[in-house]
Amino acid sequence: xxxxxxxxxxxxxxxxxxxxxxxxxxxxxxxxxxxxxxxxxxxxxxxxxxxxxxxxxxxxxxxxxxxxxxxxxxxxxxxxxxxxxxxxxxxxxxxxxxxxxxxxxxxxxxx
Amino acid sequence: xxxxxxxxxxxxxxxxxxxxxxxxxxxxxxxxxxxxxxxxxxxxxxxxxxxxxxxxxxxxxxxxxxxxxxxxxxxxxxxxxxxxxxxxxxxxxxxxxxxxxxxxxxxxxxx
Numbered sequence: 001x002x003x004x005x006x007x008x009x010x011x012x013x014x015x016x017x018x019x020x021x022x023x024x025x026x027x028x029x030x031x032x033x034x035x036x037x038x039x040x041x042x043x044x045x046x047x048x049x050x051x052x053x054x055x056x057x058x059x060x061x062x063x064x065x066x067x068x069x070x071x072x073x074x075x076x077x078x079x080x081x082x083x084x085x086x087x088x089x090x091x092x093x094x095x096x097x098x099x100x101x102x103x104x105x106x107x108x109x110x111x
Numbered sequence: 112x113x114x115x116x117x118x119x120x121x122x123x124x125x126x127x128x129x130x131x132x133x134x135x136x137x138x139x140x141x142x143x144x145x146x147x148x149x150x151x152x153x154x155x156x157x158x159x160x161x162x163x164x165x166x167x168x169x170x171x172x173x174x175x176x177x178x179x180x181x182x183x184x185x186x187x188x189x190x191x192x193x194x195x196x197x198x199x200x201x202x203x204x205x206x207x208x209x210x211x212x213x214x215x216x217x218x219x220x221x222x
Binding site for chain 1: 144146151152153154155156169170172201206210211212213214215216
């Protein structure tokens with residue numbers, strides 16, 4: 001089945017700096033890559049997603065890049081703010097068409 | 112419109128007892144999912160249903176069963192709970208392989 005690895009597991013940045021979280025996947029048939037944000041005690045919520053027919057997608061301060069050849073995708077958050085502090089999960093939809101999640105990154109934005 | 116709801120919010124259960132976690136969605140999504148979330152392991156798929164009347168096994172199905180009698184409801188049953196099933200359980204739904212929307216979660220403790 002699909003295997004998704006996510007790095008780093010924890011990330012601390014100064015407010016205003018950029019944060020980058022990286023994921024790799026194993027199933028070359030994967031074609032859908034969402035990113036979820038989970039605040040403490042809350043449910044995961046989709047923040048951005050990308051499909052395999054594009055290489056990059058932006059939504060204000062958030063962007064995702066996809067390299068299908070290398071089978072990796074990344075989340076970029078610019079001008080970080082304290083409210084960006086949360087756990088971020090990447091996921092991949094493999095040939096079974098089910099989402100496989102990475103193990104998560106705890107992002108802390110220091111004021 | 113409630114979206115997707117789960118009950119109970121939390122539960123403490125004695126080992127060996129039977130427990131059913133409830134999940135209901137009002138978005139008319141055809142697909143529904145059950146995940147468990149454990150610290151450091153992200154979200155792992157237990158069971159899924161692509162449409163009413165069908166179910167499938169995910170990554171960690173042992174000890175759990177599901178049914179999908181109609182579009183809206185997708186209960187998860189632990190026939191005889193064990194302490195290793197202590198976790199936070201999230202239900203999710205999607206229209207096909209599109210974005211998954213998560214419920215608020217059920218925190219289950221098995222003693």
